[in-house]
Amino acid sequence: MSIRGKIIFITSNEPWGDIWYSKQNYAYELSRTNTVYFVDPPTKKSLFNWFNLTFRTKSITENLTVIQYEHILPYLNNTFNLLNNKLISSRFKHWIEEQGISDFIFWSFDPIRLYNPKLLGAKVSIFHCVDYFYFKHLGERELCQNSDLLFATSQLFLDNYSEFDKPKHVVPHGISEDEFELETSLGGEHQLEIKDFGLYIGVIDHRMDFELYEKLIIEYTKVPFVFVGPVRPQKNEAFKRVFEEKKYPNVHLLGPKHFKTLKYYIAQASFCLSLMDMNFHMNTVHHHKTLVYLCQGKPVFSFIFEEYKHLDGIMNLSNSHEGILNKLGDYLRSGEAESLAADRIAYAQKFTFQNIINSAGRIIEEFQK
Numbered sequence: 001m002s003i004r005g006k007i008i009f010i011t012s013n014e015p016w017g018d019i020w021y022s023k024q025n026y027a028y029e030l031s032r033t034n035t036v037y038f039v040d041p042p043t044k045k046s047l048f049n050w051f052n053l054t055f056r057t058k059s060i061t062e063n064l065t066v067i068q069y070e071h072i073l074p075y076l077n078n079t080f081n082l083l084n085n086k087l088i089s090s091r092f093k094h095w096i097e098e099q100g101i102s103d104f105i106f107w108s109f110d111p112i113r114l115y116n117p118k119l120l121g122a123k124v125s126i127f128h129c130v131d132y133f134y135f136k137h138l139g140e141r142e143l144c145q146n147s148d149l150l151f152a153t154s155q156l157f158l159d160n161y162s163e164f165d166k167p168k169h170v171v172p173h174g175i176s177e178d179e180f181e182l183e184t185s186l187g188g189e190h191q192l193e194i195k196d197f198g199l200y201i202g203v204i205d206h207r208m209d210f211e212l213y214e215k216l217i218i219e220y221t222k223v224p225f226v227f228v229g230p231v232r233p234q235k236n237e238a239f240k241r242v243f244e245e246k247k248y249p250n251v252h253l254l255g256p257k258h259f260k261t262l263k264y265y266i267a268q269a270s271f272c273l274s275l276m277d278m279n280f281h282m283n284t285v286h287h288h289k290t291l292v293y294l295c296q297g298k299p300v301f302s303f304i305f306e307e308y309k310h311l312d313g314i315m316n317l318s319n320s321h322e323g324i325l326n327k328l329g330d331y332l333r334s335g336e337a338e339s340l341a342a343d344r345i346a347y348a349q350k351f352t353f354q355n356i357i358n359s360a361g362r363i364i365e366e367f368q369k
Contacts, residue, residue, distance in 0.1 A: 002033065002354075002357060002358050002361050003030060003033065003034060003105075003357055003360065003361040003364065004033040004034065005033070005034065006034045006035070006104070006105055007034070007035045007037075007101055007103065007104040007105070008030055008034050008035070008036045008037070008104065008105045008106075008107055009036075009037045009039060009096075009104055009105070009106050009107065009120075009122070010023060010026060010027045010030070010036060010037070010038050010039065010107045010108075010109065011039045011106075011107075011108045011109060011110040011113065011114050012024070012027075012038065012039065012040065012041065012109050012110055013041050013109065013110040013111075013112055013113075014041070015040040015041060016038055016040055016058075016060065016066045018256055018257065018258040018259065019203070019229075019230065019256055019259065020259035021130070021288065022109065022128075022130045022153070022173060022288065023038070023109040023110075023130075024038070024259070025174065025176065025259075025353070026107070026109075026128075026174075026353075027064060028064065028176070029174070029176060029353035029357060030107075030357065031060075031061060031063040031064035032063070034063065035063050035065075036063060036064050036065070037057075037065050037066075037067050038060075038064065038065070038066045038067065039066075039067045039069075039114065040066055040067065040068045040069075041110065041112070041113060042068075042069055042070050042071045042088075042113065043068065043070055053069065053070065053072060053088070053091050054069065055067050055068070055069045055091075055092065055095045056068045056069070069088070069092075071084060071088070072084055072087050072088055072091075073087070078138050081138050081139075082138070085113065085114065085115060085116065085139065086116075086119065088113075088114065089114060089116060089119035089120055090119065092114065092120060093119060093120050093121055096120065096121070097121075102121075103123050104122055104123060105122065105123060105124045105125075105126065105364070106120055106122035106124070106125040106126065107125075107126045107128060108125070108126065108127050108128065108143060108147070109128050109130060110139075111127070111129075111133050111137045111139045111140035111143050112137045112138075112139050113139065115138075115139030115140070115142050115143040115146070116142055116143070116146045117143075117146055117147060118146045124148050124149070124364055124367065124368065125146070125147045125148045125149070126147060126148065126149045126150075126151055126364075127143045127144060127147040127149075127150050127151070128151040128152070128153075128171065129150070129151070129152040129153070129157045129158075129160075129161075130152070130153045130157075130173075131157075132157065132160070132285070135160075144161055144164045144166070145164065147166065148166070148167075148367060149166065149167050149168075149169065149363065149364070149367060150164065150166050150167070150168045150169070151168075151169055151170075151171040151360070151363075152168070152169075152170060152171070153170070153171065153172050153173050153285075153286065153307075154170065154172070154285045154286060154306065154307055155170055156285055156306060157285070158170065167363070167367060169360075169363050171356060171359065171360050171363075172307075172351060172356065173286065173288055173291055173351065174291075174351050174352065174353040174355075174356040174357075175291045175292065175295050175348055175351050175352055175353065176352070176353055177352050177353070177354060178260065178263075179263050179292060179295045179296075180295050180296075180345065180348075180349070182263060182264065182267055189261075189264075190257075190261055190264035190265060191264075191268070192226070192265070192268055194224045194226060194252055194268075195224075195268075196223070196224070196270045197223065197224035197225065197226045197252070197268075197269055197270060198216070198223055198224070198225045198226070198269065198270060198271050198272070198273055198301075198328075199225075199226050199227075199228065199265060199266060199269035199271070199272045199273065199293075199298075200213070200225070200226070200227050200228070200229070200272070200273045200274075200275075201228045201229060201262055201265070201266070201272075201289045201292070201293075202228075202229045202287075202288075202289050203229050203230055203232060204227060204229050204230065204231045204232060204239075204243060205232040205234065206232075206234055206236070206277070207276050207277055208239075208275065208276060208277060209275045209276060209277045209278070209303075210234070210236045210238035210239040210242065210277075211238045211321070212275050212321050212324060213225070213238070213242060213273075213275060214238040214241065214242055214248075215321060215325060216273075216324070216325065216328060217242065217248045217250060217251055218248070219325055219329075220250075220328065220329075220332065221248075221250055222250070223250060223270075223332065224250050224251075224252055225250055225251050225252070226252045226254060226265070226269070227243075227251070227252070227253050227254065228254045228255070228256070228257050228262065228265055229255075229256055230255065230256045231243050231253065231255075262289075262292060263292070263295075263296060266292065266293060266296045266298060267296050269298060270299075271298060271299040271300070271301060271328070271331065272289075272293040272298045272299070272300050272301070273300070273301050273302070274287040274289065274290050274293070274300055274301070274302035274303070274305075275301070275302065275303060275324065276303065278303050278319065284305065284306055285305060285306045285307055286305045286306070286307040286308065287302070287305060290302065290305070290308060290315075291348050291351055294314075294315075294344040294345070294347060294348040295344075295345060295348035295349070296345075297340075297341030297342065297344045297345045298341075298344070299315075299316060299331060299336060299340070300315045300316065300344075301315075301316045301324055301327060301328055301331075302315055302316065302317055303317070303318070303319055303324075304317045304318070304319050311347070313343075314340055314343045314344050314347060315344075316328070316331065
């Protein structure tokens with residue numbers, strides 16, 4: 001059963017914008033057949049908001065609307081946090097009722113805010129975990145307790161919630177069917193003069209293995225390395241040399257690009273990189289952009305994420321710097337079998353949002369029986 005004709009509220013700890021994570025992708029795909037409200041994280045903390053708290057809306061498409069609001073109380077401690085959540089939830093429920101909405105799905109990706117869906121009157125409530133949160137946020141436990149269904153992009157995440165007696169299901173990262181198709185008229189806008197380059201897409205921050213990226217850049221000086229994404233300052237010395245001092249001429253920083261244009265940069269790349277710092281436990285499970293790389297059939301050089309460890313036949317996997325350096329060297333010298341590109345695309349097609357949303361729809365339907 002696909003999810004169709006529903007009203008869905010999606011909460012996110014990352015706002016709507018050009019940079020898309022799982023939340024934005026789910027909102028966009030669900031809005032193809034449903035009315036979706038994407039609730040941005042709040043922007044301000046002021047006691048005055050109690051008197052003039054408003055929920056502002058911004059239309060993205062006919063069926064997709066972003067909701068923006070501010071905090072009432074500052075997050076000084078758990079008491080303020082709990083009170084703030086109850087006050088805003090009460091106001092938000094009233095706002096929902098004013099819109100004439102009484103039957104809706106509450107789909108939360110945010111363990112920090114609006115974490116008690118029972119206060120909102122949702123018909124069905126879902127907490128969808130896409131990362132290790134480690135229960136460091138006050139709302140995570142309450143969100144698990146008060147949601148009807150627990151979804152996660154990996155069984156490893158669900159294992160953290162074994163104490164909660166709720167239906168639990170793996171609902172993985174997905175890929176839009178749009179990502180498999182390139183429009184010639186639009187692709188020209190994103191054409192690069194750089195050729196035969198390696199590509200990293202994502203936020204450039206502490207989660208990356210900067211030392212390994214620098215080793216690759218130094219070892220293969222004739223290979224251009226292109227980075228697409230916002231650069232967030234780090235204290236790491238390798239980061240400073242590569243991204244601040246811009247010491248290496250074969251490094252090209254393009255800055256952030258809208259998610260829906262990323263496929264054009266991937267299509268031009270020779271190979272793609274998913275080299276995250278595996279000392280961060282949250283990096284050991286998966287990397288969202290990997291599917292985006294694979295749907296264009298590109299070779300991917302990656303550490304061995306738990307969700308992709310069975311893909312050694314179509315990805316270039318190693319957990320050591322030396323292993324990655326050698327695998328990339330082999331590829332640059334000898335290329336690879338032509339059939340691998342088709343194998344990667346076939347794998348990625350298993351994870352289209354059409355398939356994933358159909359699966360989620362069956363889970364929701366079974367719960368409501």
